[in-house]
Amino acid sequence: MPNMSNNELTDQQLRFIDDVARLFVPWGVPQTAARIYGYLILIEEPVSLDRIAADMKISKSSASVAARLLEQYTLARRQTVRGSRRILYELSDAYAEMLAGQNRMLHDLTDLLRRGKQLATSEATRNRLEEMAEFYTLTREAMATVRERWRQRQDGSQ
Structure with missing residues (x-):
């Protein structure tokens, strides 16, 4: 991704990150977590909390709290570095898992x-209560159905 190695996001990248946040914040995702999600969408490789904090110009503790929340939402995935305590984060591809969690809540x-x-x-x-339950x-x-179709699609592409 251009300009990511020097910790400078372009205006267009920042606008995209903010647009992602504008979509997620009304759904209860905290602003910092929503912005980091937008950032992870754009980034190519797993990144450390230090890099997230530097690129996003936030504290490492804010980045840590937000990244852990994204991990709980199954929007981000944590990786450990063998022989190190360093943790890296990347965008999760577990789209179906996020729907599964929502499905459990709706149940x-x-x-x-x-x-x-x-x-x-x-x-x-x-x-009214019965109508809501039916909906x-x-x-x-x-x-x-969507999750099953996605699984079939993924199985067919492997």
Whole structure:
């Protein structure tokens, strides 16, 4: 990637990174993590926290917290360097895993909505809760189909 070796991001690269952050922040991803995700999308090789901090002009501790969060979201992957305590981060290609996590959350939400339906005191509220549960069930099924199609596509390309 041009200009990455001298720790200077171009204006276009910074704009892309900020655009990624603008998409992710409303979904609850902290600004620094969202910006680092945009950065990892552009970077070719695994990078150290020192390099992330220098390139992004943030503290190493902020980079560390954000990178660990991206790892939890399965958006980034950690690599260790043999014979060293150094850790490198790279963009994760586990797209299906991110959907699997969302699918588990939607499953739990559907169960919760159906339990709430039993507690509702009005028919209108019970209907609304059932409609919500049906919507999230349909969403989960669609996500499972997408994940399976992706697995098949990946298996076919190997």
